[in-house]
Amino acid sequence: MSWRSLVATSAAREAATGPLLEIPLFPLTSVLFPGGVLSLKVFEQRYLDMTASCMKSRTPFGICLIASGREVGAPAVPHDIGTLAHIDKGDMPQLGILMLDVRGERRFRIISRTTQPDGLLRARVELLDEPPQRGVPAELQALLPLLMRIVGDLGPEIVPEPYAFDDAAWVGYRLTEIIPVPALAKQKLLELDDPIARLEILFAYLTQHELIA
Numbered sequence: 001m002s003w004r005s006l007v008a009t010s011a012a013r014e015a016a017t018g019p020l021l022e023i024p025l026f027p028l029t030s031v032l033f034p035g036g037v038l039s040l041k042v043f044e045q046r047y048l049d050m051t052a053s054c055m056k057s058r059t060p061f062g063i064c065l066i067a068s069g070r071e072v073g074a075p076a077v078p079h080d081i082g083t084l085a086h087i088d089k090g091d092m093p094q095l096g097i098l099m100l101d102v103r104g105e106r107r108f109r110i111i112s113r114t115t116q117p118d119g120l121l122r123a124r125v126e127l128l129d130e131p132p133q134r135g136v137p138a139e140l141q142a143l144l145p146l147l148m149r150i151v152g153d154l155g156p157e158i159v160p161e162p163y164a165f166d167d168a169a170w171v172g173y174r175l176t177e178i179i180p181v182p183a184l185a186k187q188k189l190l191e192l193d194d195p196i197a198r199l200e201i202l203f204a205y206l207t208q209h210e211l212i213a
Helices: 003-008 045-057 143-154 168-178 183-191 195-208
Strands: 017-028 037-042 061-068 081-094 097-115 121-128
Touching: 017 045, 017 081, 017 097, 037 045, 045 061, 045 081, 045 097, 061 097, 061 183, 081 121, 081 183, 143 168, 143 195, 168 183, 168 195, 183 195
Parallel strands: 017 061
Antiparallel strands: 017 121, 037 097, 061 081, 081 097, 097 121
């Protein structure tokens, strides 16, 4: 069964929403998850200006997977669901190139977006609430040894502490971001509100590929 089929059989999303924000967007070919980390190389002037402003004001920007278009050049069209990115560290090894480490915060849904004259996208977004913390069900516990081995191999620079192997949402996000599947599959799993549904899809996929017994 394909990733598309697995995701299509999951429960429909009925998100509870939180506050509304106005944020700049950084469309990418990668997906950022809550609690995850991502390293970015910034060189276009619109994003250099944006990240400088965010660092100065200590405010987040939004990372969204590109639905159509490219990272460089004309503004890309983003998927509607993304993740707030907080800048943990910035370094400019040479003039005009900024290396950033960002951490994923809450998910959001784009309500409306505009394009500035410099090509930067800005959006009005609603924050999506995460469901209450739930443990990993007994029938899905086989996911944990695999994740623990991978986290141990990658270390805290790639999978930051604190670890939460007793949190179904955390386990699902970490597995999704580290297994080698297409970015669109990761996006569809990001969009799910039910952490158990996400784990069930991951369990089915990993079982089919004989990565867990």
